[in-house]
Structure formats: C-alpha cells, structure tokens
Amino acid sequence: MLAVQPTKCGVSTQRSTHSVDVKAPTPKEQLLEILKKKSVCRGTFTLASGAQSDLYIDAKQTTQDPRGAILVGRVGWEFVKRVARNLRVRIDSIGGLTMGADPIASSIGILARLEDPSSELQTFVVRKAPKTHGRHKLIEGNFSAGDSVVIVDDVITTGGSTLQAIDAVEAAGGKIAFVIVLVDRQEGGRENIERRGYRVVPIFTRADLIGTHAGRRSDIAVA
Amino acid sequence: MPADDRISRLLNTLSGELSQEKLESLSREFNALAQDRAETLVFFVLQNVCQRLASALEGEAVSVERFEELTAGIADQIADILRDLEQGNAGIAKLEPLVTTLFRNLVLFRR
Numbered sequence: 001m002l003a004v005q006p007t008k009c010g011v012s013t014q015r016s017t018h019s020v021d022v023k024a025p026t027p028k029e030q031l032l033e034i035l036k037k038k039s040v041c042r043g044t045f046t047l048a049s050g051a052q053s054d055l056y057i058d059a060k061q062t063t064q065d066p067r068g069a070i071l072v073g074r075v076g077w078e079f080v081k082r083v084a085r086n087l088r089v090r091i092d093s094i095g096g097l098t099m100g101a102d103p104i105a106s107s108i109g110i111l112a113r114l115e116d117p118s119s120e121l122q123t124f125v126v127r128k129a130p131k132t133h134g135r136h137k138l139i140e141g142n143f144s145a146g147d148s149v150v151i152v153d154d155v156i157t158t159g160g161s162t163l164q165a166i167d168a169v170e171a172a173g174g175k176i177a178f179v180i181v182l183v184d185r186q187e188g189g190r191e192n193i194e195r196r197g198y199r200v201v202p203i204f205t206r207a208d209l210i211g212t213h214a215g216r217r218s219d220i221a222v223a
Numbered sequence: 224m225p226a227d228d229r230i231s232r233l234l235n236t237l238s239g240e241l242s243q244e245k246l247e248s249l250s251r252e253f254n255a256l257a258q259d260r261a262e263t264l265v266f267f268v269l270q271n272v273c274q275r276l277a278s279a280l281e282g283e284a285v286s287v288e289r290f291e292e293l294t295a296g297i298a299d300q301i302a303d304i305l306r307d308l309e310q311g312n313a314g315i316a317k318l319e320p321l322v323t324t325l326f327r328n329l330v331l332f333r334r
Binding site: 041043044045046047048049050051052056058060099128129158160161 | 239240241242243244245247250251254280281282284285286287290
C-alpha cells in the first residue's frame with residue numbers, strides 16, 4: 001500500500017508500515033513512481049497551449065533520468081510491439097517533435113535493439129521549424145519517405161505538438177502507424193488527434209499520476 | 224507594398240492570449256514574411272522577439288503570474304507595428320521599445 005502525499009513538485013510515495021508488498025513492482029509501476037516523484041508539479045500554471053492548469057508535468061525529469069530512460073524504453077517498446085501486433089502494422093522508425101519526444105524515441109530504439117539485436121527499428125527527430133540554412137530539413141535522423149512510423153510525445157494536452165510531428169512526417173511521405181504518449185493529461189488532446197484518424201495509446205494518464213479520473217484511463221497494461 | 228492578408232491573420236492571432244505554441248507559430252510566420260516582404264528588418268526583429276519568448280517558456284513550469292510578467296506589453300506592441308505595416312508604414316521606430324520590453328520581461332522572468 002502506498003500513501004501518496006502531493007507536494008508542490010513531486011508526489012512523495014511512502015510505503016505504509018501496515019502492509020507488506022507481496023510482489024516486486026513491474027517496470028510500468030516503477031516508471032509511474034519516478035514520474036510521480038520527479039515530474040509532477042502542483043500549482044497554477046500556464047501550459048504551452050496557453051491553457052491554465054493546476055498540474056504541470058515536467059516529463060523530461062523522468063525521461064532524462066538514466067533509470068527512468070531505461071524504464072521508458074522497456075515499457076515503451078512493449079507498447080510498440082503490442083499495438084503494432086494488434087493493428088498488424090510494420091514499424092520502421094519512431095520519433096516525434098523535439099524535444100519532448102527525443103529521449104523517449106531514443107530509449108525505445110535502444111531497448112528494442114538490446115532485446116532483439118536483429119531489430120531494425122530506427123529513430124528520428126522532428127524540428128519545430130525548418131533549418132534556416134542548408135536543405136531546410138524538418139526531420140533529422142533515420143526516416144525515409146514510405147516509412148511506417150510511430151509518433152511519440154512526452155505529454156499531450158491539446159495534441160498540438162503531436163499533430164505538428166504527424167503533419168511533418170506525412171508531408172515528407174511517411175505513414176503514421178499510431179501514436180504513443182507517455183502521459184495523456186486528459187484535456188482533449190487525445191481526442192483531437194484521434195479525430196484526425198490516428199490511434200493514440202497513452203502509457204499513463206493524469207488519473208494515473210494524481211488519482212483523479214478526468215477521463216479515459218490508459219487502456220493497455222504492460223508488465 | 225500591396226495588402227497582405229497574412230498580416231491581418233497575424234493581427235487576429237495576436238488578439239487572443241499569447242502562449243508558447245502561439246509564439247512558435249508567430250515566429251515561423253514572421254520568418255517567412257522576413258524573406259517574402261520588403262520590410263526584412265521589421266519581420267526579422269519580430270521573429271526574434273517571438274522565438275526568444277517561446278524559448279524562455281519551453282520546458283518550464285510557468286506560473287500564471289510569471290507568464291503574464293514575461294509577455295506583458297508584447298502582443299500590444301507587435302500588433303501596433305503590424306497595423307503600421309498594414310497602412311504602409313515600416314514601423315522601424317517602434318522596434319527599439321519592443322526589444323527593450325522583451326529584455327526587461329526576460330530579466331524579470333529569470334530572477
């Protein structure tokens with residue numbers, strides 16, 4: 001049993017002395033604990049979209065944490081494999097809008113390769129704006145026209161940054177297989193993306209992080 | 224310079240609240256205008272102002288008060304310059320006060 005006490009930034013998760021854990025936490029449970037401890041900030045914030053919120057999720061505190069990065073890779077790769085299998089789609093590469101997506105895509109790519117040395121999964125980065133010099137590239141890394149890709153993002157609120165990455169990939173000739181997001185804030189972003197016809201799979205939701213049920217929960221369990 | 228409906232659209236965008244995503248979008252638009260129109264310097268400065276503000280906000284847990292401090296006066300001054308451009312005036316004299324506001328706001332934001 002975990003007693004969760006919200007603080008201004010981070011949620012302390014102290015183990016109760018009145019019960020005994022009977023099994024080791026899964027990678028997804030471990031990742032959730034790091035997110036709660038390092039990435040959850042409470043207060044009144046202005047989000048990137050301009051909306052105001054009582055919750056700010058600084059996902060980079062988790063995705064740039066070495067242990068967090070390994071767990072993001074393990075859990076994320078399990079999600080990618082499972083969803084790709086369910087949808088019967090091939091995945092060539094994985095990436096999203098810099099900079100929230102960068103460590104997530106890299107972690108998943110590395111863990112995929114570690115698990116299966118024959119894995120051909122590649123990763124890429126989508127710039128927010130084209131380079132002002134050179135070939136004005138918007139996508140950097142391992143992406144080619146015709147690739148079937150997974151778009152990743154760290155947090156979705158309105159879905160704006162995810163849709164920006166989707167638009168860039170499609171404009172460059174890529175095909176979107178599905179979208180994986182580390183945290184869905186449950187503020188309409190998932191619906192905005194799905195309205196465009198893309199499947200969105202959140203690893204965690206706002207409800208998982210702070211225990212309020214503002215909308216749909218993450219709908220795929222990964223041990 | 225003929226009327227440019229992109230400036231009308233930008234004025235429309237500026238009429239609402241600013242946000243990081245809106246500043247990034249404005250920055251992209253000003254960058255394109257700097258290369259398309261004769262008033263290169265004006266749009267170059269406007270692009271830089273929006274990009275610097277967006278960069279300051281990126282990846283930060285920004286309280287409502289700090290957000291308002293960072294963006295205070297910016298939208299009004301940019302809109303004023305765009306209205307001048309719509310009327311055929313370059314508005315160069317208004318760039319310096321805008322940049323002064325930018326740096327003042329950034330200093331307050333970083334304290």
